[in-house]
Amino acid sequence: MKAEVAAARALVRQAASVTVVSHVRPDGDAVGSLLGLGLALRNSGRQVECVLADGLPGRFEFLPGTDSVISAPSRPADLIVAVDCSSQDRLGLADGAAGPVGLNIDHHLTNTRYASVNIIHPEAAATAEILYPLIPELGLKIDAGVATCLLTGLVTDTIGFRTSNVTPAVLRLAAELIERGASLAEVYDRGLSRRALSAARYWGSGLARLERRDGLVWTSLTHRDRICTGYPGLDDADLINLVSAVEEAEIALIFIEQPGAKVKVSWRSRAPVDVTPVAVQFGGGGHAQAAGATVAGDLDQVSEQVLEATSAYLAQVRDPAP
Secondary structure (H helix, E strand, O other): OHHHHHHHHHHHHHOOEEEEEOOOOOOHHHHHHHHHHHHHHHHOOOEEEEEOOOOOOHHHOOOOOHHHEEOOOOOOOOEEEEEOOOOHHHHOOOOOOOOOOOEEEEOOOOOOOOOOEEEEOOOOOOHHHHHHHHHHHOOOOOOHHHHHHHHHHHHHHOOOOOOOOOOHHHHHHHHHHHHOOOOHHHHHHHHHHOOOHHHHHHHHHHHOOOEEEOOEEEEEEOHHHHHHHOOOOOOOOOHHHHHOOOOOOOEEEEEEEEOOOEEEEEEEEOOOOOOHHHHHHOOOEEOOOEEEEEEEOOHHHHHHHHHHHHHHHHHHHHOOOO
Protein backbone atom coordinates (compact mmCIF):
# COMPACT_ATOMS: atom_id res chain seq x y z
CA MET A 1 0.00 0.00 0.00
CA LYS A 2 3.03 2.32 -0.17
CA ALA A 3 1.85 3.97 -3.40
CA GLU A 4 -1.65 4.53 -2.00
CA VAL A 5 -0.31 6.02 1.23
CA ALA A 6 1.97 8.35 -0.74
CA ALA A 7 -0.97 9.42 -2.91
CA ALA A 8 -3.11 10.00 0.20
CA ARG A 9 -0.36 12.09 1.78
CA ALA A 10 -0.20 14.24 -1.35
CA LEU A 11 -3.98 14.77 -1.31
CA VAL A 12 -3.94 15.85 2.33
CA ARG A 13 -0.90 18.09 1.88
CA GLN A 14 -2.62 19.98 -0.96
CA ALA A 15 -5.96 20.40 0.87
CA ALA A 16 -6.72 23.49 2.96
CA SER A 17 -10.30 22.31 3.54
CA VAL A 18 -11.46 18.74 4.11
CA THR A 19 -14.84 17.06 4.51
CA VAL A 20 -14.71 13.76 6.39
CA VAL A 21 -17.78 11.56 6.01
CA SER A 22 -18.91 8.08 7.08
CA HIS A 23 -21.87 5.78 6.53
CA VAL A 24 -25.55 6.04 7.37
CA ARG A 25 -26.67 4.49 10.69
CA PRO A 26 -23.15 5.11 12.05
CA ASP A 27 -21.63 2.71 14.55
CA GLY A 28 -18.73 3.29 16.92
CA ASP A 29 -16.03 2.69 14.33
CA ALA A 30 -17.69 5.08 11.89
CA VAL A 31 -17.96 7.79 14.56
CA GLY A 32 -14.54 7.16 16.11
CA SER A 33 -12.76 7.09 12.76
CA LEU A 34 -14.59 10.18 11.51
CA LEU A 35 -13.85 12.23 14.61
CA GLY A 36 -10.31 10.92 15.08
CA LEU A 37 -9.25 11.85 11.56
CA GLY A 38 -11.28 15.07 11.70
CA LEU A 39 -9.55 16.19 14.91
CA ALA A 40 -6.11 15.37 13.55
CA LEU A 41 -6.83 17.39 10.41
CA ARG A 42 -8.30 20.31 12.37
CA ASN A 43 -5.30 20.37 14.72
CA SER A 44 -3.08 20.80 11.66
CA GLY A 45 -4.82 24.09 10.84
CA ARG A 46 -7.15 22.86 8.10
CA GLN A 47 -10.82 23.73 7.80
CA VAL A 48 -12.71 20.50 8.52
CA GLU A 49 -16.33 19.40 8.41
CA CYS A 50 -17.36 16.02 9.85
CA VAL A 51 -20.52 14.72 8.17
CA LEU A 52 -22.93 11.96 9.24
CA ALA A 53 -26.12 11.97 7.16
CA ASP A 54 -28.09 10.27 9.97
CA GLY A 55 -26.58 12.38 12.72
CA LEU A 56 -24.54 11.38 15.75
CA PRO A 57 -25.83 8.55 18.01
CA GLY A 58 -26.29 9.97 21.49
CA ARG A 59 -24.02 7.54 23.29
CA PHE A 60 -20.99 8.95 21.46
CA GLU A 61 -21.53 12.54 22.60
CA PHE A 62 -18.69 12.12 25.12
CA LEU A 63 -16.13 12.10 22.31
CA PRO A 64 -14.18 15.26 21.51
CA GLY A 65 -15.33 17.08 18.38
CA THR A 66 -18.93 15.84 18.38
CA ASP A 67 -20.28 19.39 18.54
CA SER A 68 -18.97 19.92 15.00
CA VAL A 69 -20.78 16.95 13.40
CA ILE A 70 -23.28 18.03 10.74
CA SER A 71 -25.73 16.07 8.56
CA ALA A 72 -24.68 17.53 5.19
CA PRO A 73 -21.70 19.51 3.88
CA SER A 74 -22.18 23.28 4.14
CA ARG A 75 -19.61 24.14 1.49
CA PRO A 76 -17.33 22.60 -1.14
CA ALA A 77 -14.01 21.26 0.14
CA ASP A 78 -10.63 20.66 -1.43
CA LEU A 79 -10.76 17.00 -0.34
CA ILE A 80 -13.52 14.55 0.56
CA VAL A 81 -12.44 11.64 2.77
CA ALA A 82 -14.74 8.67 3.42
CA VAL A 83 -13.99 6.42 6.40
CA ASP A 84 -15.43 3.01 7.31
CA CYS A 85 -17.85 3.03 4.37
CA SER A 86 -17.90 0.19 1.84
CA SER A 87 -19.79 1.96 -0.98
CA GLN A 88 -20.48 5.55 -1.94
CA ASP A 89 -24.28 5.17 -1.75
CA ARG A 90 -23.97 4.32 1.97
CA LEU A 91 -22.67 7.82 2.66
CA GLY A 92 -26.31 8.88 2.43
CA LEU A 93 -25.54 12.18 0.70
CA ALA A 94 -27.51 13.66 -2.17
CA ASP A 95 -25.80 13.30 -5.54
CA GLY A 96 -23.12 15.95 -5.85
CA ALA A 97 -23.68 17.24 -2.30
CA ALA A 98 -20.09 16.69 -1.31
CA GLY A 99 -18.36 16.16 -4.65
CA PRO A 100 -16.16 13.23 -5.68
CA VAL A 101 -14.53 11.23 -2.93
CA GLY A 102 -10.78 11.68 -3.06
CA LEU A 103 -9.72 9.28 -0.30
CA ASN A 104 -11.46 6.11 0.91
CA ILE A 105 -10.18 4.44 4.11
CA ASP A 106 -11.94 1.24 5.15
CA HIS A 107 -11.69 -2.35 6.38
CA HIS A 108 -14.76 -3.93 4.73
CA LEU A 109 -14.00 -6.84 2.40
CA THR A 110 -16.85 -5.70 0.14
CA ASN A 111 -15.51 -2.15 -0.35
CA THR A 112 -16.14 -1.04 -3.95
CA ARG A 113 -13.03 1.22 -4.13
CA TYR A 114 -15.03 4.24 -5.22
CA ALA A 115 -12.46 6.97 -4.53
CA SER A 116 -9.44 8.32 -6.38
CA VAL A 117 -7.21 6.78 -3.67
CA ASN A 118 -8.36 3.70 -1.75
CA ILE A 119 -6.66 2.40 1.39
CA ILE A 120 -8.50 -0.82 2.18
CA HIS A 121 -7.34 -3.41 4.72
CA PRO A 122 -10.01 -6.13 5.13
CA GLU A 123 -7.86 -7.93 7.69
CA ALA A 124 -8.03 -4.96 10.08
CA ALA A 125 -10.33 -5.30 13.09
CA ALA A 126 -11.63 -1.75 12.58
CA THR A 127 -11.04 1.25 10.36
CA ALA A 128 -9.61 2.89 13.48
CA GLU A 129 -6.84 0.28 13.40
CA ILE A 130 -5.90 1.44 9.88
CA LEU A 131 -5.95 5.10 10.89
CA TYR A 132 -3.57 4.76 13.84
CA PRO A 133 -0.43 4.24 11.73
CA LEU A 134 -1.85 6.17 8.76
CA ILE A 135 -2.49 9.50 10.51
CA PRO A 136 1.25 10.15 11.19
CA GLU A 137 2.06 9.07 7.63
CA LEU A 138 -0.33 11.77 6.42
CA GLY A 139 1.72 14.34 8.32
CA LEU A 140 -0.77 14.63 11.19
CA LYS A 141 -0.49 14.08 14.95
CA ILE A 142 -2.27 11.82 17.41
CA ASP A 143 -3.10 13.59 20.67
CA ALA A 144 -5.28 12.38 23.56
CA GLY A 145 -8.49 13.40 21.79
CA VAL A 146 -7.62 11.58 18.57
CA ALA A 147 -6.53 8.53 20.61
CA THR A 148 -9.87 8.48 22.47
CA CYS A 149 -11.80 8.50 19.20
CA LEU A 150 -9.68 5.72 17.66
CA LEU A 151 -9.94 3.58 20.79
CA THR A 152 -13.72 3.95 20.62
CA GLY A 153 -13.71 2.63 17.06
CA LEU A 154 -11.50 -0.28 18.04
CA VAL A 155 -13.45 -1.25 21.18
CA THR A 156 -16.91 -1.02 19.63
CA ASP A 157 -16.15 -2.84 16.37
CA THR A 158 -14.56 -5.74 18.25
CA ILE A 159 -17.37 -5.74 20.87
CA GLY A 160 -14.85 -5.22 23.61
CA PHE A 161 -12.04 -7.30 21.97
CA ARG A 162 -14.31 -10.36 21.64
CA THR A 163 -14.38 -10.85 17.86
CA SER A 164 -12.29 -13.46 16.07
CA ASN A 165 -10.17 -10.84 14.26
CA VAL A 166 -8.64 -9.52 17.49
CA THR A 167 -4.91 -10.18 17.28
CA PRO A 168 -2.02 -9.44 19.63
CA ALA A 169 -1.33 -6.41 17.43
CA VAL A 170 -4.85 -5.08 18.09
CA LEU A 171 -4.33 -5.37 21.84
CA ARG A 172 -0.93 -3.68 21.60
CA LEU A 173 -2.56 -0.89 19.60
CA ALA A 174 -5.18 -0.43 22.33
CA ALA A 175 -2.40 -0.18 24.91
CA GLU A 176 -0.62 2.48 22.82
CA LEU A 177 -3.84 4.51 22.53
CA ILE A 178 -4.23 4.34 26.32
CA GLU A 179 -0.62 5.51 26.70
CA ARG A 180 -1.50 8.48 24.48
CA GLY A 181 -4.27 9.55 26.86
CA ALA A 182 -7.40 7.55 25.98
CA SER A 183 -9.41 6.12 28.88
CA LEU A 184 -10.37 2.48 28.25
CA ALA A 185 -12.84 2.52 31.15
CA GLU A 186 -14.72 5.53 29.76
CA VAL A 187 -14.68 4.29 26.19
CA TYR A 188 -15.92 0.83 27.22
CA ASP A 189 -18.68 2.24 29.44
CA ARG A 190 -19.92 5.08 27.23
CA GLY A 191 -19.28 3.58 23.81
CA LEU A 192 -20.18 -0.06 24.38
CA SER A 193 -22.06 -0.71 27.60
CA ARG A 194 -24.27 2.26 28.49
CA ARG A 195 -27.71 2.60 26.91
CA ALA A 196 -30.58 5.06 27.20
CA LEU A 197 -33.79 3.84 28.84
CA SER A 198 -35.56 4.07 25.47
CA ALA A 199 -32.95 1.75 23.95
CA ALA A 200 -33.42 -0.79 26.76
CA ARG A 201 -37.19 -0.73 26.18
CA TYR A 202 -36.59 -1.10 22.45
CA TRP A 203 -34.47 -4.17 23.18
CA GLY A 204 -37.38 -5.59 25.16
CA SER A 205 -39.63 -5.37 22.11
CA GLY A 206 -37.17 -7.37 20.06
CA LEU A 207 -36.34 -9.91 22.76
CA ALA A 208 -40.03 -10.70 23.18
CA ARG A 209 -40.12 -11.87 19.55
CA LEU A 210 -37.03 -14.10 19.55
CA GLU A 211 -37.40 -17.21 17.39
CA ARG A 212 -35.13 -20.15 16.65
CA ARG A 213 -34.89 -22.69 13.86
CA ASP A 214 -32.06 -25.06 13.00
CA GLY A 215 -29.09 -22.88 13.90
CA LEU A 216 -30.79 -19.56 13.18
CA VAL A 217 -31.96 -17.17 15.92
CA TRP A 218 -33.77 -14.03 14.86
CA THR A 219 -36.09 -11.22 15.85
CA SER A 220 -37.58 -8.04 14.40
CA LEU A 221 -38.06 -4.42 15.36
CA THR A 222 -40.93 -2.39 13.93
CA HIS A 223 -41.71 1.27 13.38
CA ARG A 224 -44.35 0.93 16.12
CA ASP A 225 -41.66 -0.36 18.51
CA ARG A 226 -39.70 2.86 17.99
CA ILE A 227 -42.77 4.99 18.65
CA CYS A 228 -43.87 3.07 21.75
CA THR A 229 -40.42 3.01 23.35
CA GLY A 230 -39.34 6.47 22.28
CA TYR A 231 -36.19 5.16 20.63
CA PRO A 232 -35.02 7.85 18.17
CA GLY A 233 -32.85 5.83 15.78
CA LEU A 234 -33.52 3.66 12.75
CA ASP A 235 -31.06 1.00 13.91
CA ASP A 236 -31.33 -1.89 16.40
CA ALA A 237 -29.49 -0.14 19.28
CA ASP A 238 -26.92 -2.97 18.99
CA LEU A 239 -29.46 -5.61 20.01
CA ILE A 240 -27.84 -7.90 17.43
CA ASN A 241 -24.86 -8.33 19.75
CA LEU A 242 -27.14 -9.73 22.44
CA VAL A 243 -29.06 -11.98 20.03
CA SER A 244 -25.82 -13.38 18.63
CA ALA A 245 -24.82 -14.44 22.15
CA VAL A 246 -27.70 -16.96 22.29
CA GLU A 247 -26.15 -20.43 22.63
CA GLU A 248 -28.10 -21.93 19.72
CA ALA A 249 -27.28 -19.14 17.26
CA GLU A 250 -24.88 -20.25 14.56
CA ILE A 251 -26.28 -17.27 12.67
CA ALA A 252 -28.23 -14.47 14.36
CA LEU A 253 -30.41 -12.02 12.44
CA ILE A 254 -32.39 -8.87 13.17
CA PHE A 255 -34.94 -7.33 10.81
CA ILE A 256 -35.48 -3.59 11.39
CA GLU A 257 -38.40 -1.92 9.65
CA GLN A 258 -37.36 1.26 7.82
CA PRO A 259 -39.26 4.15 6.24
CA GLY A 260 -40.22 3.76 2.60
CA ALA A 261 -41.13 0.04 2.68
CA LYS A 262 -37.60 -1.17 3.37
CA VAL A 263 -36.06 -3.50 5.94
CA LYS A 264 -32.55 -3.32 7.38
CA VAL A 265 -31.16 -6.83 7.91
CA SER A 266 -28.21 -7.57 10.18
CA TRP A 267 -26.41 -10.93 10.25
CA ARG A 268 -23.94 -12.18 12.86
CA SER A 269 -22.26 -15.57 12.85
CA ARG A 270 -19.78 -17.66 14.77
CA ALA A 271 -16.51 -18.54 13.07
CA PRO A 272 -15.94 -20.21 10.71
CA VAL A 273 -19.34 -19.35 9.19
CA ASP A 274 -18.92 -16.39 6.80
CA VAL A 275 -22.21 -14.50 6.31
CA THR A 276 -21.02 -12.07 3.62
CA PRO A 277 -22.15 -14.33 0.71
CA VAL A 278 -25.76 -14.35 1.89
CA ALA A 279 -25.67 -10.61 2.59
CA VAL A 280 -24.36 -10.00 -0.94
CA GLN A 281 -27.37 -11.93 -2.29
CA PHE A 282 -29.52 -9.10 -0.95
CA GLY A 283 -27.32 -6.24 -2.14
CA GLY A 284 -25.38 -5.88 1.10
CA GLY A 285 -21.96 -6.78 2.44
CA GLY A 286 -19.70 -6.43 5.43
CA HIS A 287 -17.40 -8.80 7.28
CA ALA A 288 -17.20 -12.57 7.63
CA GLN A 289 -18.98 -12.61 10.99
CA ALA A 290 -20.94 -9.33 10.70
CA ALA A 291 -22.84 -8.23 7.61
CA GLY A 292 -25.89 -6.24 6.65
CA ALA A 293 -28.21 -5.22 3.84
CA THR A 294 -31.22 -2.99 3.22
CA VAL A 295 -33.95 -4.84 1.34
CA ALA A 296 -37.06 -3.42 -0.31
CA GLY A 297 -40.37 -4.90 0.84
CA ASP A 298 -42.52 -5.22 3.93
CA LEU A 299 -41.21 -6.75 7.13
CA ASP A 300 -42.93 -10.14 6.86
CA GLN A 301 -42.02 -10.59 3.20
CA VAL A 302 -38.37 -9.67 3.63
CA SER A 303 -38.01 -11.77 6.79
CA GLU A 304 -39.36 -14.85 5.02
CA GLN A 305 -37.10 -14.40 1.99
CA VAL A 306 -33.96 -13.74 4.02
CA LEU A 307 -34.56 -16.57 6.48
CA GLU A 308 -35.10 -19.02 3.63
CA ALA A 309 -31.91 -17.94 1.88
CA THR A 310 -29.88 -17.89 5.11
CA SER A 311 -31.13 -21.34 6.12
CA ALA A 312 -30.20 -22.74 2.71
CA TYR A 313 -26.78 -21.10 2.91
CA LEU A 314 -26.11 -22.51 6.38
CA ALA A 315 -27.07 -25.99 5.19
CA GLN A 316 -24.60 -25.61 2.31
CA VAL A 317 -21.86 -24.48 4.69
CA ARG A 318 -22.46 -27.48 6.94
CA ASP A 319 -22.48 -29.96 4.06
CA PRO A 320 -20.70 -28.51 1.04
CA ALA A 321 -21.24 -30.25 -2.28
CA PRO A 322 -18.30 -32.41 -3.41
